[in-house]
Amino acid sequence: MEGTLFGVGVGPGDPDLMTYKAVETIERCQVLAVPARGKEHAVSYKIAAGKVKHIEEKECLNLDTxxxxxxxxxxxNYKKAAEKIINELKKGKDVAYLTLGDPTVYSTYIYIHRIVKEKGYHVEIINGIPSFCASLARLGDSLADRCEQLHIIxxxxAITEALEYPGTKVLMKSASKLGEVKEELVRNHREAEVKMVENCGMPxxxxxxxxxxxxETAGYYTLLVVKEPKK
Incomplete structure (x- = not known):
């Protein structure tokens, strides 16, 4: 019998925010897959290691992107990663691909998921808490109230046009252009409420x-929340 590929969301950074289902799935799988040169470089692995017992004993596929x-x-790159995973599935082994946050939100995993599924293998997604939900909890606020719109960007x-959307804007993966993003906000959205969370839930x-x-600069796991003034 062939194995199953699980895309497992480990949450934003705090191991305590992993779901029971995520932990149980990782424990059940014989093989792990991480989007890095090695598990010691994979943030998702380090998070999972905070909750999954004996995780270091599992086989690990290093799928650097x-x-x-x-x-x-x-x-x-996605095709090569899918081939490595399929080789394990053919052996009857279940594979847990560990991804930060949730696998359905801007995740590398989903591209591999689609390839493996198209090849006829069973795949399943295990949801995790998205970073923008965890970040707003850390800020003690809501993402959107009543009829307010919410935009994940x-x-x-390019964000100039997107920043004109009404309601709340969550700017994901902001670090690479943080200086430009900040300049745009200061120039054209000075009245907006802007907050930033870097490495949510991590040390x-x-x-x-x-x-x-x-x-002007920040780490890779950075997001901004932009709220226009209520009218």
Whole structure:
């Protein structure tokens, strides 16, 4: 019998925010997969290690993904990763691909998931708490009230037009262009309430309560929350 691929969301950073189902799934799988050169470099593995007993005894596939927007290069990488996973599934082993936050939100995993599924293998997604939900909890606020709109925006791309959307804007993966993002907000959205959470739930967590506190550079796991003034 062939194995199953599980895309497991381990949450935003605090191991205590992992779901019971995520922990149980990882414990049940014979093989882990991480999007890094090795498990010692994988944040998702370090989070899971805080809750999963004997995790170090499991086999681990190192599925490093290049930091690029080159579609062809990425597609080739996803295919190679899928092949490595399929080799384990053919042996009857279940594979847990560990991903930060939730596998359905801007996750590398989903591209591999689709390839493996198209090849006829069983795949399943185990949800995790998204970073933007955890970050707003840390800020002690809601993402959206009543009829307010909520927009999740990948801010490593063009954001000028997206910042004009009404309601709350969550700017994901802000670190690579943080200086530009901050400049845009100061120039055209000075009246908006802007807060930033870096490394939510991790030992290196930092919270910035307004635009003036936000630095020019930050770590990869950084998001901004932009709320327009209520009318």
């Amino acid at each position: 290049p930091m690029t927007k080159d579609r062809q290069m990425l597609e080739e 990948p801010s490593s791309y 290196e967590e930092h919270i910035y309560e307004n635009i003036d506190e936000i630095p």
